[in-house]
Amino acid sequence: SEALIFVYGISSAYDRALSTEFGAPQRFSVGGFLAPVIGLGSFSIHPAIRYDFYSDYMPGAFSGSLGVSYKLSDTDSLKANLSCSYRVPCFEDLYWPSGSGFEGNPSLRPETGYSADVGYERSSQGLSYSAFAFARYAQDVILWQIGMDGIWRPSNFGAALYPGVEQELKL
Numbered sequence: 001s002e003a004l005i006f007v008y009g010i011s012s013a014y015d016r017a018l019s020t021e022f023g024a025p026q027r028f029s030v031g032g033f034l035a036p037v038i039g040l041g042s043f044s045i046h047p048a049i050r051y052d053f054y055s056d057y058m059p060g061a062f063s064g065s066l067g068v069s070y071k072l073s074d075t076d077s078l079k080a081n082l083s084c085s086y087r088v089p090c091f092e093d094l095y096w097p098s099g100s101g102f103e104g105n106p107s108l109r110p111e112t113g114y115s116a117d118v119g120y121e122r123s124s125q126g127l128s129y130s131a132f133a134f135a136r137y138a139q140d141v142i143l144w145q146i147g148m149d150g151i152w153r154p155s156n157f158g159a160a161l162y163p164g165v166e167q168e169l170k171l
Contacts, residue, residue: 005037015091022095022106028055042071046081054088057110061086077121079132085113089142093154103153111156113138119166128170136162 009032016026035048046067053060065083072078089108096104119132143157 003039005039007035007037009033017091017095019095019097021097022104025056025091025095025106027091029053044069048083052086052088057088061110061112075122075124078119079121080116080118082116083114085111085115087111087113087142089154093142093144096153098151101151103151105154108142108154109140109156111138111140111142126171129168131165131167133165134163138162 010030011032012028012030014026014028016024018024029052031050031052033048033050035046038045038047046069047065048067049062049064051060051062063084063086065081067079067081069077069079088110089105092104093108094104094106096102098104113136115134115136117132117134119130121130122128137159139159140156141158141160142154144152144154145157146152
């Protein structure tokens with residue numbers, strides 16, 4: 001209906017590597033999400049939930065968001081969003097073969113993050129503009145850095161705060 005729209009999806013992947021250096025690691029992953037859009041006149045609510053399962057990072061994790069939008073007019077809107085995220089290290093982070101100054105780190109932990117944004121959008125014929133302020137806080141940030149031995153490898157850096165402003169103009 002016009003008042004309620006369901007957006008949903010699933011994904012899956014199988015990753016496998018084969019190396020004399022680090023063996024034959026493999027990962028099966030599956031995820032699913034549900035993101036209804038609830039319309040209440042000029043106001044809309046956008047909740048979302050996602051679950052991701054990784055065979056090598058059990059038991060998996062839930063992530064989600066809650067967004068709201070208010071139409072000021074046919075061309076202008078105010079929007080806000082809160083969300084949490086979960087990201088496991090990719091195979092390159094974990095198993096990059098040593099040599100040529102780079103090396104993976106199989107003991108990495110997943111990243112978790114929390115973010116918020118608020119902004120304004122204007123859309124009219126052939127022209128759109130948006131401006132958003134945002135902040136993201138992440139724990140166990142996966143960051144490639146050069147070590148004391150001169151080798152680049154990823155590590156769980158700790159926590160980080162990413163504040164910012166983003167503007168976009170389309171003609």
